[in-house]
Amino acid sequence: MTEKKVVIVTGAARGIGRAATDLFLADGWNVVMIDRLGELLEAEASKLQNTFALKADVSNPQDANRIMTEAVREFGRVDCLVNNAGVADFGLLEEHDFARWRRVMETNLDGVFLCSQAAIPYLKEGRGSIVNIGSISGLRASTLRVAYGTSKAAVIHLTKQQAAELGEYGVRVNCVSPGPVATEMSKQVHSQDIIDAYHDAIPLNRYGTEREIAEAIVFLASDKASYITGQVIAVDGGFDATGVGLPALRS
Ligand SMILES: NC(=O)c1ccc[n+]([C@@H]2O[C@H](COP(=O)([O-])OP(=O)(O)OC[C@H]3O[C@@H](n4cnc5c(N)ncnc54)[C@H](O)[C@@H]3O)[C@@H](O)[C@H]2O)c1
Known part of the structure; x- marks a missing residue:
C-alpha cells in the first residue's frame, strides 16, 4: 500500500476536475482521474506522474463500483x-x-x-x-435551471445527509459550490446575457478560475479541515451573499 494519500477525482479530464488534479498532485497526493471522455483523459493523464486514469461513467452503478476496486488495486x-x-443543460x-x-x-x-456509496467502505x-x-x-434559484439547479440543491442536501451519518466513522463530507467559471461546460450554456448578468451580480465583478475552485476542494480534503464537515462553501466572488443593489451601484 502506498504511503501517499489517494484521491479519486471524477470529471478530471478538463475544467475544475483537471485543476484539482494538479493541486492534489502538488500537495503530494496520488490521484485517480475519472472521466467518460476516455481519449482526453488519457492524453491529460499521460502528462502527469502519480496518477491512474480510468474511463468510467459515474451514473452507471457498475462503473461506480469498478472505480473503487480499480483505485484500490492500483494504489491500495x-x-x-x-x-x-457534472453536466449542464439550461432551458425553459x-x-x-x-x-x-x-x-x-x-x-x-x-x-x-x-460513487459515494461505493467509496464509503474504503473511506x-x-x-x-x-x-x-x-x-x-x-x-x-434562477431561470433556465430547473434540472441543473435542482440537481445541485439536492447535492447540497445530500452532503449534509452524508455528513450526518458518516461523522460517526470520522469521515467528513463537505460541498464546494462554485460561482461561474469559464470552462467548456459554462461556455456551452452561458450566453452573453448570462455572462453580463453574472458580472453585474458578483461583488468581485468577474468569473472565478478553475484554480480558485480547486483550492477550496483541496483544502476541504486536507487535514487542515479536520473539524469541518457538513458545510457548503460558496466559492463565488460573493454572489451568494448579495441581493439587490449592485447593478445600480455600478451604473
Ligand atoms: N463552470 C462553472 O461555471 C460551474 C459553476 C458551478 C458548478 N460547476 C460544477 O463544477 C463541476 C465541474 O464542471 P466544469 O465547469 O469543470 O465542467 P467541464 O464540462 O469542463 O468538466 C466536467 C467533466 O465531467 C465529465 N463528466 C460529465 N459527466 C460524466 C459522467 N457521467 N461520468 C464521468 N465523467 C463525466 C465531462 O466529460 C468533463 O470532462 C460540475 O459538477 C459543474 O456542475 C461548474
Whole structure:
C-alpha cells in the first residue's frame, strides 16, 4: 500500500476536475482521474506522474463500483472522493422533458450518490472524506435551471445527509459550490446575457478560475479541515451573499 494519500477525482479530464488534479498532485497526493471522455483523459493523464486514469461513467452503478476496486488495486487505499463530474443543460421549464431532466439528474445527482456509496467502505477504513461539487445554482434559484439547479440543491442536501451519518466513522463530507467559471461546460450554456448578468451580480465583478475552485476542494480534503464537515462553501466572488443593489451601484 502506498504511503501517499489517494484521491479519486471524477470529471478530471478538463475544467475544475483537471485543476484539482494538479493541486492534489502538488500537495503530494496520488490521484485517480475519472472521466467518460476516455481519449482526453488519457492524453491529460499521460502528462502527469502519480496518477491512474480510468474511463468510467459515474451514473452507471457498475462503473461506480469498478472505480473503487480499480483505485484500490492500483494504489491500495482511498482517502478522498471528489464528486466533480457534472453536466449542464439550461432551458425553459416547459421545454424540459423527462429525458432532459434525467440526463442532468443521472450524472449530477445519481453519480454523486453512486460513487459515494461505493467509496464509503474504503473511506471508513482511513477516516477519509468526500468533497461534493454543488453550484451557486443550487443555492439560489434562477431561470433556465430547473434540472441543473435542482440537481445541485439536492447535492447540497445530500452532503449534509452524508455528513450526518458518516461523522460517526470520522469521515467528513463537505460541498464546494462554485460561482461561474469559464470552462467548456459554462461556455456551452452561458450566453452573453448570462455572462453580463453574472458580472453585474458578483461583488468581485468577474468569473472565478478553475484554480480558485480547486483550492477550496483541496483544502476541504486536507487535514487542515479536520473539524469541518457538513458545510457548503460558496466559492463565488460573493454572489451568494448579495441581493439587490449592485447593478445600480455600478451604473
Ligand atoms: N463552470 C462553472 O461555471 C460551474 C459553476 C458551478 C458548478 N460547476 C460544477 O463544477 C463541476 C465541474 O464542471 P466544469 O465547469 O469543470 O465542467 P467541464 O464540462 O469542463 O468538466 C466536467 C467533466 O465531467 C465529465 N463528466 C460529465 N459527466 C460524466 C459522467 N457521467 N461520468 C464521468 N465523467 C463525466 C465531462 O466529460 C468533463 O470532462 C460540475 O459538477 C459543474 O456542475 C461548474
